[in-house]
Amino acid sequence: MQLIRKRRVPIQDTQTGKHLLPSIRILIADDYADWRRQVVLLLQARPAWQIIAEASDGSEAVHRAKALKPDLILLDIGLPELNGIEAARRIRQLSPSSKIIFLSQNNDLDIVRAALGTGALGYVYKTDAGSELLPAVDAVLRGKQFVSSNLKGYEFTDTSGEKAPHRHELLMFSDDTVLLDNFTRFIAAALKADNAAIALVTKSHQESLRQRLKAEGVDTDGAIQQGTFILMDVADTLATLLVDGLPDPVRFLEDFSGLIKETAKAAKAEHPRVAFCGECLGRLWAEGKTDAAIRLEQGCDQLVKTHEVDILCAYPSRSFHGEEDEHIFQSICAEHSAAYSQ
Secondary structure (H helix, E strand, O other), rough: EEEOOOOOOOOOOOOOOOOOOOOEEEEEEEHHHHHHHHHHHHOOOHHHHHEEEEEEEHHHHHHHHHHHHOOOEEEOOOOOOOOOOHHHHHHHHHHOOOOEEEEEEOHHHHHHHHHHOOOEEEEEEEHHHHHHHHHHHHHOOOOOOOEEEOOOOOOOOOOOOOOOOOOOEEEEEEOOOHHHHHHHHHHHHHHHEEEEEEEEEOHHHHHHHHHHHHHHHOOOHHHHOOOOEEEEEEEHHHHHHHHOOOOOOOOOOHHHHHHHHHHHHHHHOOOEEEEEEOHHHHHHHHOOOHHHHHHHHHHHHHHHOOEEEEEEEEEHHOOOOHHHHHHHHHOOOOOOOOEEEO
């Protein structure tokens, strides 16, 4: 990885003689140094586009995106350490305002769909970069999608029929700070992209979550008033869902399908998604109600398959007790598209 510079260097307006700050800060992530140099040369056609850093693998790209918060990231898919698609998902949480263009030699349409499903706006086939990279950057900076013309068969303007990959993820958290940090990033990324969010947390965490979101620049009160953010209490929700200690699956699907549709309708995004995070199931697990937790996880899996929703379930890592919980733990993991421990 090569860090070029972190400061914005003033450029001079040729007409007025005044010094202006460049408006676009760019991070390039590719494992081939020669290719990164070619990209830098292409971008030099626009003096206001400043390359602030380079990364040679996915983990470095995530680290640099978190530290530098670039305006734009050019990201390869076949990166070592962490592939570009997974790196983009993490970057979207850590630096939600950064726009992403994939710059890849992979022209498989399923890969293109998965890449754009991360929230990236652009996909440029490397063979076409000489003629298409600059137009792609221009389009993406305006909030428009750009996909290389060489990728025949992909719908450029109407992506309503293309669903993003299902995201039903598991977070095993070590303490409340980890839990709240992850929930804050998850919700902030959604709301800043004009999507919607639902948070199912304990009363003791609600105020902390509100304050953290405000610190990230989210107008929490405004989002709640507009209906794009719903904050729910764990105890009240479980009291409604559980019958004789087990969830009513019909009531669960009806209630949460309604909430997802309600918040999505209030969102301003053209094709809105809902970010749904909660510690409800982790509480059931910690209380020894593993059957109830697994049944609700199965319900969540149905939600992501039938609605435009991403779900993040949080479990306290201290509630897992080695080999004695191994079988049930694997059952929980099987209901998720990805699992993380922090």
